[in-house]
Amino acid sequence: MRTNRLPIQIRKIRRRNRRGEKTVREGDRGNSVPLLFLCASMYLDKLCFGQINLFPAMHNPTLDSRSNASRRHFLKNTALASALALARPDNSLPAAMTRAMPEDGCGALPAAFSTLKPLGSRVHAITADEFHGRLQHAQKLMSELAPKYDALFVAPGTSLYYFTGIRWGISERLLALVLPRRGEPIVVVPAFEEGRMREKLQFPAEVRTWQEDESPTKIAAAALADRGIRTGRMGVEEAAAFTFFDHLRGAAPGFECVSADPVAIACRGRKSAHELELMRLACEATCEVFRAVFASLKEGMSQEDIGKLVEGGFSKMGSRGEALVLLGASAALPHGTIKPQKLKDGDVVLIDGGCAVEGYQSDVTRTGIFGKAPEKVARVYEIVRKAQDAALDAARAGRLSGTVDDAARKAVTDAGYGPDYKFFTHRLGHGIGLDGHEHPYLVRGSKTLLEPGMTFSNEPGVYIPGEFGMRCEDDMVIATEGPAELLTPSFAVSLEKPLG
Numbered sequence: 323m324r325t326n327r328l329p330i331q332i333r334k335i336r337r338r339n340r341r342g343e344k345t346v347r348e349g350d351r352g353n354s355v356p357l358l359f360l361c362a363s364m365y366l367d368k369l370c371f372g373q374i375n376l377f378p379a380m381h382n383p384t385l386d387s388r389s390n391a392s393r394r395h396f397l398k399n400t401a402l403a404s405a406l407a408l409a410r411p412d413n414s415l416p417a418a419m420t421r422a423m424p425e426d427g428c429g430a431l432p433a434a435f436s437t438l439k440p441l442g443s444r445v446h447a448i449t450a451d452e453f454h455g456r457l458q459h460a461q462k463l464m465s466e467l468a469p470k471y472d473a474l475f476v477a478p479g480t481s482l483y484y485f486t487g488i489r490w491g492i493s494e495r496l497l498a499l500v501l502p503r504r505g506e507p508i509v510v511v512p513a514f515e516e517g518r519m520r521e522k523l524q525f526p527a528e529v530r531t532w533q534e535d536e537s538p539t540k541i542a543a544a545a546l547a548d549r550g551i552r553t554g555r556m557g558v559e560e561a562a563a564f565t566f567f568d569h570l571r572g573a574a575p576g577f578e579c580v581s582a583d584p585v586a587i588a589c590r591g592r593k594s595a596h597e598l599e600l601m602r603l604a605c606e607a608t609c610e611v612f613r614a615v616f617a618s619l620k621e622g623m624s625q626e627d628i629g630k631l632v633e634g635g636f637s638k639m640g641s642r643g644e645a646l647v648l649l650g651a652s653a654a655l656p657h658g659t660i661k662p663q664k665l666k667d668g669d670v671v672l673i674d675g676g677c678a679v680e681g682y683q684s685d686v687t688r689t690g691i692f693g694k695a696p697e698k699v700a701r702v703y704e705i706v707r708k709a710q711d712a713a714l715d716a717a718r719a720g721r722l723s724g725t726v727d728d729a730a731r732k733a734v735t736d737a738g739y740g741p742d743y744k745f746f747t748h749r750l751g752h753g754i755g756l757d758g759h760e761h762p763y764l765v766r767g768s769k770t771l772l773e774p775g776m777t778f779s780n781e782p783g784v785y786i787p788g789e790f791g792m793r794c795e796d797d798m799v800i801a802t803e804g805p806a807e808l809l810t811p812s813f814a815v816s817l818e819k820p821l822g
Contacts, residue, residue: 472554557582645675
């Protein structure tokens with residue numbers, strides 16, 4: 323369930339673009355929006371509106387949500403900030419945290435973290451040939467779909483990186499990939515950013531620049547017109563801000579602007595062997611860090627203290643990662659609470675987080691017990707683990723995505739924690755890759771046909787208000803034959819030692 327923190331993302335974007343809160347010049351307003359408004363609008367769009375799952379094999383699309391800039395970490399940070407304000411009037415660490423992290427001035431981690439090492443040479447970056455191959459595959463799909471696509475329009479985001487290898491901050495100044503069905507891709511870029519963009523470009527492409535007083539969408543339309551492409555269907559990738567979509571429609575009235583999902587999702591939905599390798603490494607790193615964190619828990623720690631251990635562990639491995647931490651009764655709220663929490667004997671400890679390796683995400687949840695597990699907690703743990711087993715077995719090539727949720731939900735309901743969403747309050751899982759949450763989704767009624775190489779979270783849970791919550795989450799890939807395969811090293815080992 324892990325997602326990214328919106329406030330931090332906005333600050334990073336603003337630093338990268340070095341513009342503070344400047345507004346655009348009067349002459350630019352026809353094609354520009356203030357940066358903060360753009361980022362916030364995109365976040366709210368993803369938060370509030372369902373998106374149609376249009377994987378090509380699916381004939382009955384269902385609504386679902388996708389959140390890259392996201393709810394989970396937004397909620398996490400809101401909860402942590404509130405907890406700090408309520409619980410800690412000064413900046414001092416609690417005694418439990420002082421015992422866990424010696425004050426040597428270097429942020430030393432507990433002994434359990436000593437074995438953590440960077441992944442180093444085990445990580446192999448996506449190559450220029452792989453990025454180029456993705457563009458060619460997209461063009462092939464554009465020709466095969468009925469009706470055909472004549473061009474794709476992709477703004478900054480994970481799809482831009484997927485197809486080009488270019489990481490580019492979201493801005494009011496448009497950089498876009500325009501991919502015709504045949505021929506070289508076109509990159510539209512602000513003229514003063516051309517040099518920086520070319521440093522990132524890894525394959526032949528036509529580059530069209532635009533000056534500050536020009537319309538980038540008109541430049542994009544003119545580039546297509548120069549190739550004789552003036553009409554047809556233009557697929558707009560889902561991360562493109564409405565303002566760019568709207569101006570594109572005006573600049574290229576001969577095109578029907580439609581969703582690019584049938585192309586983009588079909589490309590990204592099935593992972594290559596290389597992508598799966600990177601995701602396995604991210605899952606392995608996450609489990610190694612979580613193992614060290616569970617071994618370092620001390621009575622009196624707050625959820626923030628434990629979260630800092632997670633971040634410190636990922637840092638020691640040369641990565642960046644974080645986690646949502648829920649203790650005791652607060653774990654009954656899947657995305658947390660604003661109330662401060664301190665670890666005490668008998669509490670469940672739910673840690674949900676992950677990291678990225680070459681941009682590819684992990685999303686893992688382990689729930690353990692601090693002390694001796696009450697009988698009810700132990701029983702619910704076994705129910706949730708069996709629901710994971712049922713989902714893994716149900717997740718097979720050729721079946722519909724909704725049936726995987728059905729299998730897990732039946733296991734929970736048959737064990738006495740039903741009906742429907744009463745205790746298992748959310749869908750079973752989401753697609754995962756360059757985004758922590760991406761298409762397709764494992765949710766009741768979803769009609770996506772499962773295909774080898776699709777990757778998902780498998781995260782059933784049982785949440786009992788006022789008592790505790792239990793969630794186990796692993797990542798999995800649809801196999802060519804038989805049940806899905808884990809991307810995480812293994813399922814949770816036990817409630818007492820979730821990672822062995």
